[in-house]
Amino acid sequence: DAGVIQSPRHEVTEMGQEVTLRCKPISGHDYLFWYRQTMMRGLELLIYFNNNVPIDDSGMPEDRFSAKMPNASFSTLKIQPSEPRDSAVYFCASSVDNYGYTFGSGTRLTVV
Amino acid sequence: AQSVSQHNHHVILSEAASLELGCNYSYGGTVNLFWYVQYPGQHLQLLLKYFSGDPLVKGIKGFEAEFIKSKFSFNLRKPSVQWSDTAEYFCAVNFMDSNYQLIWGAGTKLIIKP
Numbered sequence: 627d628a629g630v631i632q633s634p635r636h637e638v639t640e641m642g643q644e645v646t647l648r649c650k651p652i653s654g655h656d657y658l659f660w661y662r663q664t665m666m667r668g669l670e671l672l673i674y675f676n677n678n679v680p681i682d683d684s685g686m687p688e689d690r691f692s693a694k695m696p697n698a699s700f701s702t703l704k705i706q707p708s709e710p711r712d713s714a715v716y717f718c719a720s721s722v723d724n725y726g727y728t729f730g731s732g733t734r735l736t737v738v
Numbered sequence: 739a740q741s742v743s744q745h746n747h748h749v750i751l752s753e754a755a756s757l758e759l760g761c762n763y764s765y766g767g768t769v770n771l772f773w774y775v776q777y778p779g780q781h782l783q784l785l786l787k788y789f790s791g792d793p794l795v796k797g798i799k800g801f802e803a804e805f806i807k808s809k810f811s812f813n814l815r816k817p818s819v820q821w822s823d824t825a826e827y828f829c830a831v832n833f834m835d836s837n838y839q840l841i842w843g844a845g846t847k848l849i850i851k852p
Contacts, residue, residue, distance in 0.1 A: 668842075668844055669828070669842055717781060717782070719782075726772055726784060726832075726840075727782075727840060728784070729774075729781045729783070730781060731781045732781050
């Protein structure tokens with residue numbers, strides 16, 4: 627099993643540009659989570675899906691953030707337009723029945 | 739609301755010292771308990787977990803944790819730390835009443851002096 631796969635590993639973009647982060651969960655996992663980690667705020671849950679359906683997006687900072695899960699093997703997190711304060715490491719995680727998570731390697735986003 | 743508390747934000751130890759990191763949660767019902775580790779520049783990895791059974795749980799790399807239900811605690815221990823244990827450690831809890839959504843502690847940064 628390849629684990630949770632995220633791409634890209636690093637992204638540097640200019641303020642105002644659209645950024646799309648991608649995640650492939652572990653096959654058979656029915657939950658998918660998007661987290662953001664910063665030094666100031668620690669680990670924050672942005673949104674999670676169950677069977678491809680968004681369940682709780684209360685952690686999404688604002689309307690500039692959107693997430694989709696068109697099928698069981700793929701999810702995207704989009705920021706449009708991006709701002710410097712969005713700079714962080716974004717982690718995707720998946721799990722079976724919400725019992726403990728397997729994390730991807732993360733995407734380090736830098737907005738300049 | 740359910741919460742998870744980690745008592746120390748930073749811990750500094752010398753190699754070979756014993757380690758105990760505290761974790762308490764604010765709920766008396768059914769829970770699942772986890773410790774995750776994040777090495778510098780890496781993602782979170784599962785260290786150990788408790789669902790039921792023996793409250794003393796053995797994990798990877800010589801770590802263990804004890805679930806004490808009466809104290810709502812799940813402290814992480816290691817008898818002798820190594821420099822390579824330098825990392826951030828997160829306690830997390832599934833609460834049954836929250837559809838088992840995982841609630842995270844704030845993390846403890848552990849620095850081991852060689």
